[in-house]
Amino acid sequence: MDTLYDADRMNDPRAIVEADRAHVWHHLIQNKVFETVDPRIIVEGKGLRVWDIKGKEHVDAVSGGVWTVNIGYGRERVADAVRDQLVKMCYFAGSAGSIPGARYAEALTARMPGLSRVYFANSGSEANEKAFKMVRQIAHKHHGGRKHKILYRDRDYHGTTIACLSAGGQQERNAMYGPFAPGFVQVPHCLEYRAGDLAGEGYGERAANAIEEVILREGPDTIGALCLEPITAGGGIIVPPKGYWERVQEICRKYDILLHIDEVVCGFGRTGTWFGYQQYGIQPDIVTMAKGVASGYAAISCCVTTEAVFDMFKDDTDRLGYFRDISTFGGCTSGPAAALEVMAITEEEDLLGNSTRMGAYLNGKLHELMDKHACIGEVRGLGLFQGAELVADRSTREPLEEKKVQAIVADCMAQGVIIGASNRSMPGFNNTLLFAPALIATKGDLDEVVAGVDAAIQRIVG
Numbered sequence: 380m381d382t383l384y385d386a387d388r389m390n391d392p393r394a395i396v397e398a399d400r401a402h403v404w405h406h407l408i409q410n411k412v413f414e415t416v417d418p419r420i421i422v423e424g425k426g427l428r429v430w431d432i433k434g435k436e437h438v439d440a441v442s443g444g445v446w447t448v449n450i451g452y453g454r455e456r457v458a459d460a461v462r463d464q465l466v467k468m469c470y471f472a473g474s475a476g477s478i479p480g481a482r483y484a485e486a487l488t489a490r491m492p493g494l495s496r497v498y499f500a501n502s503g504s505e506a507n508e509k510a511f512k513m514v515r516q517i518a519h520k521h522h523g524g525r526k527h528k529i530l531y532r533d534r535d536y537h538g539t540t541i542a543c544l545s546a547g548g549q550q551e552r553n554a555m556y557g558p559f560a561p562g563f564v565q566v567p568h569c570l571e572y573r574a575g576d577l578a579g580e581g582y583g584e585r586a587a588n589a590i591e592e593v594i595l596r597e598g599p600d601t602i603g604a605l606c607l608e609p610i611t612a613g614g615g616i617i618v619p620p621k622g623y624w625e626r627v628q629e630i631c632r633k634y635d636i637l638l639h640i641d642e643v644v645c646g647f648g649r650t651g652t653w654f655g656y657q658q659y660g661i662q663p664d665i666v667t668m669a670k671g672v673a674s675g676y677a678a679i680s681c682c683v684t685t686e687a688v689f690d691m692f693k694d695d696t697d698r699l700g701y702f703r704d705i706s707t708f709g710g711c712t713s714g715p716a717a718a719l720e721v722m723a724i725t726e727e728e729d730l731l732g733n734s735t736r737m738g739a740y741l742n743g744k745l746h747e748l749m750d751k752h753a754c755i756g757e758v759r760g761l762g763l764f765q766g767a768e769l770v771a772d773r774s775t776r777e778p779l780e781e782k783k784v785q786a787i788v789a790d791c792m793a794q795g796v797i798i799g800a801s802n803r804s805m806p807g808f809n810n811t812l813l814f815a816p817a818l819i820a821t822k823g824d825l826d827e828v829v830a831g832v833d834a835a836i837q838r839i840v841g
């Protein structure tokens with residue numbers, strides 16, 4: 380490799396750090412940061428642990444930072460399956476099929492009763508774009524262009540492209556990227572802890588009714604789809620209250636609105652079932668997924684639909700009657716090859732069951748912390764997807780200032796415990812600590828994480 384870079388020099392960890400500092404533009408970090416501190420370079424992972432280039436070990440409670448590596452690091456059989464597939468057939472455009480693609484689409488839809496068609500893409504944002512385009516084309520083809528609006532929820536996030544940000548309910552993520560695409564309309568969130576007078580018995584139904592009010596205001600014949608996260612992830616781990624989803628489904632059926640569930644985070648066992656929506660017994664029309672599909676071992680996302688949605692694109696009388704969309708790398712076979720192994724591991728090791736059991740354990744441990752630290756206002760979550768909302772004052776629920784929340788995350792990191800926070804998303808409400816470890820987590824791992832958080836809160840808040 381001498382011709383590409385200076386191999387002697389670039390074997391030195393210091394040189395790697397300097398090359399990174401000089402040339403890599405990191406995601407989601409202030410560019411000035413690395414003028415004074417070293418970029419963190421992660422070089423190895425095994426199970427729930429990662430090691431950085433300085434040799435420091437961390438327990439990772441956020442599955443690769445953004446809740447992705449659900450099966451844990453270092454799974455050789457996934458790498459082997461990808462290698463075997465790549466040497467046989469690496470790529471052909473998605474207008475053709477592939478053996479792993481067909482196998483995966485069959486296996487996936489078998490775990491999603493009522494859904495039958497898989498459109499392959501590469502990222503969560505891209506999968507959501509596909510769904511938005513399907514909704515728009517259905518509006519044009521079947522409703523004279525009128526039923527084109529897409530509803531999204533305050534505090535939800537659906538991706539980083541301009542259309543996804545147009546459907547984004549996190550103000551600070553959107554700031555400075557407008558103007559946005561028209562035809563996206565916001566509905567209220569369903570966080571009971573922050574619902575003020577609306578909270579209490581029957582809140583779930585009231586929160587869903589607020590969606591109906593928006594539909595009636597906009598005109599039901601203008602709304603094509605409602606796009607929601609099953610549990611709002613980065614927006615603060617918002618678990619919808621009892622009665623919410625039933626009513627949401629009812630409203631969608633009443634006004635002939637497609638229900639699009641964004642499972643980019645909640646899919647693949649994160650909440651204890653294959654998909655988050657399956658916790659609630661609802662039947663979506665479109666489901667998008669990404670992170671956990673191949674657990675970070677390959678870049679793949681899917682937009683999965685019912686047969687009825689697929690059928691709306693069957694029209695050989697119209698030259699433009701098919702879905703005129705392509706994702707070049709949706710034809711990569713590495714994605715479904717990895718995803719098949721990930722699915723097999725998930726079932727063989729009962730990771731859905733472990734997510735449920737260990738999620739309950741983690742929830743209990745965080746509640747114990749809440750007894751000890753008054754700054755924890757609420758603990759909420761499902762499966763191995765848990766959050767702790769931090770407050771300056773439990774009685775007023777005033778959010779803990781972001782600086783302190785970030786200091787807790789940084790203190791944990793210094794201890795070798797990687798956790799997350801709902802940071803830089805919603806002004807004033809970037810105050811929820813996030814926990815989403817790989818679904819292989821044990822009680823011992825979770826004890827270590829919680830002990831780190833305990834010590835950090837003690838130091839930062841007192």
Ligand code: PLP
Pocket residue numbers: 445501502503504505507536537538539608612613641642643644669670
């Ligand atoms: N949807 C949700 C719920 C997400 O949390 C994310 C990313 O975090 C996305 C979509 C976008 O996925 P990607 O970053 O793969 O484009």
